[in-house]
Amino acid sequence: MQQPITGFHQDEEDHWVAELACGHNQHVRHDPPWMSRPWVTTRTGRESMLGYRLTCKKCEEGAPADRSLD
Template identity: 70%
Template sequence: MKQPITGYHKDAEDHWVAELACGHGQHVRHDPPWMERPWVTTEEGRNNHLGVELNCVRCDEAGLKVATALLEECRKTLIESYESAGISGLCDEGQFESAVGSIQTLDLNKIVAKALSTTKG
């Protein structure tokens, strides 16, 4: 997920870390030939890159966790509702309608909070 650079600091090993708007940090090393970022070496270069968006892997991981949790909860709710409606004697169409309607009862905030509770940092 793209996040703009809001500042910089040096880590314990004296490497520059870009502070991203999401609150995560990302190293921005100039380490030729592997990584070419000469702008990191000067204050002017760093200042010129404020606002530039970097891909935040931690945000990507959190987004995937949330999407996976939502998908799993929807799947579980659909199956449970469909089976329960069948036991209650509803026809296939009634079971389907019941299952689809059950999705509206999901507490999305709770699902997201649970998914993110293991994604700190």
């Protein structure tokens, strides 16, 4: 299920995590050659991806939200 990115935060290892509209979180690493996401390395790049839709596997699995949507 496609969900828009609503924000970002860093985890305890300083990896970037996308916050999705559904309440789930998803890591968005730039780790070439496996994952090429150079936009994640800068604030401007991350801001440009707000609203971009990612496939949320947690939604597809029916998992509870990672955070409150209040």
